[in-house]
Amino acid sequence: MSKHVAIVGATGAVGVEMIQCLERRGFPVRELTLLASARSAGKKLKYKGADITIKYLTPESFAGVDIALFSAGGGISKEYAPHAVNAGAIVVDNSSAFRIDPDVPLVVPEVNGADAKNHKGIIANPNCSTAITLMALYPLHKAFGCSRVFASTYQAVSGTGAQAIEELAAQSRQWAAEDRAWDAAALDLESKVYPYQIAFNVLPQVDSFLDTGYTKEEMKMENEGRKIMHHPTFRASVTCVRVPVFRAHSIAVSAEFDKPISVAAAREVLAAAPGLDLIDDPASSKYPLPLHVAGRDNCAVGRIRKDCAMENGLSFWVVGDQLLKGAALNAVQIAELL
Numbered sequence: 001m002s003k004h005v006a007i008v009g010a011t012g013a014v015g016v017e018m019i020q021c022l023e024r025r026g027f028p029v030r031e032l033t034l035l036a037s038a039r040s041a042g043k044k045l046k047y048k049g050a051d052i053t054i055k056y057l058t059p060e061s062f063a064g065v066d067i068a069l070f071s072a073g074g075g076i077s078k079e080y081a082p083h084a085v086n087a088g089a090i091v092v093d094n095s096s097a098f099r100i101d102p103d104v105p106l107v108v109p110e111v112n113g114a115d116a117k118n119h120k121g122i123i124a125n126p127n128c129s130t131a132i133t134l135m136a137l138y139p140l141h142k143a144f145g146c147s148r149v150f151a152s153t154y155q156a157v158s159g160t161g162a163q164a165i166e167e168l169a170a171q172s173r174q175w176a177a178e179d180r181a182w183d184a185a186a187l188d189l190e191s192k193v194y195p196y197q198i199a200f201n202v203l204p205q206v207d208s209f210l211d212t213g214y215t216k217e218e219m220k221m222e223n224e225g226r227k228i229m230h231h232p233t234f235r236a237s238v239t240c241v242r243v244p245v246f247r248a249h250s251i252a253v254s255a256e257f258d259k260p261i262s263v264a265a266a267r268e269v270l271a272a273a274p275g276l277d278l279i280d281d282p283a284s285s286k287y288p289l290p291l292h293v294a295g296r297d298n299c300a301v302g303r304i305r306k307d308c309a310m311e312n313g314l315s316f317w318v319v320g321d322q323l324l325k326g327a328a329l330n331a332v333q334i335a336e337l338l
């Protein structure tokens with residue numbers, strides 16, 4: 001029963017969470033192989049109190065591996081996932097490399113866990129904002145039939161990776177160290193990861209732009225949502241925004257349904273949804289916050305109200321730790337299904 005698990009990108013923001021998810025959830029690990037770039041080879045990371053030496057990723061890294069969790073970017077997945085599959089491993093890939101490939105299941109266990117068994121060696125983990133949104137949207141879709149959504153995301157820097165976390169921290173430290181006035185927080189703090197300063201700012205760009213004016217990230221909600229929900233006519237118009245939050249993405253969603261929907265009926269459905277907490281008491285300012293949801297497996301939904309600009313519309317606010325439900329936890333849950 002117990003498995004030889006490999007993590008590709010073990011030193012990254014998602015990779016370290018994968019190690020912790022395996023440990024915390026008691027995944028039956030017989031052996032754990034940690035893989036990263038030459039920069040990290042020889043360094044050590046802890047698993048169950050023991051030091052594991054990180055190895056340099058090569059095509060030969062997967063001998064004897066049963067499950068390989070990939071989170072080192074799309075290029076690495078495209079190049080190395082076939083080597084893992086040829087060596088007999090099942091790949092759970094966190095990048096966007098294979099998500100829309102018809103031979104690759106794209107899985108959120110609470111939505112379409114059964115799809116995982118149709119794999120041909122690779123299973124894809126969805127886009128983080130899409131996975132978190134579907135934790136609330138899918139149960140509503142099952143009950144009321146969702147035709148389309150309009151959404152805006154508020155995405156944390158850890159979704160970009162370890163260097164982006166450091167960029168927000170460094171800019172904040174620099175601003176504080178220089179004891180600047182609030183109105184002197186101009187765009188002059190050093191930026192390497194993002195095109196502009198992220199501290200004290202919001203960036204209406206996540207990923208690169210398409211000819212349509214949307215970004216690639218913005219189209220993932222529709223494209224991946226259709227595949228995960230088995231709903232080929234689902235439509236989503238999304239604006240993705242990077243915000244100076246370290247951890248946990250928030251998404252403001254307005255959804256239109258085929259059937260009439262009331263706030264009470266929506267609350268009942270959401271309260272029963274797996275992996276989702278209902279935090280919705282506006283009179284006492286209770287709603288989900290990224291600072292509260294960070295580090296937690298469950299996503300949270302609140303601010304539930306009838307949408308005033310649509311027939312059969314509902315607006316809500318859903319928050320999830322994108323390193324967990326949007327990445328590492330979802331990947332480990334897929335491995336558990338296997």
Ligand code: A2P
Pocket residue numbers: 008009010011012013014015035036037038039040041057071072073076160161162163
């Ligand atoms: P490393 O730390 O050795 O650079 P993040 O998304 O947080 O930036 O993390 C990216 C992850 O992908 C890290 O674990 C990083 O390892 C890994 N990675 C990046 N480039 C390579 C590569 N060429 N081969 C293997 N792993 C890589």
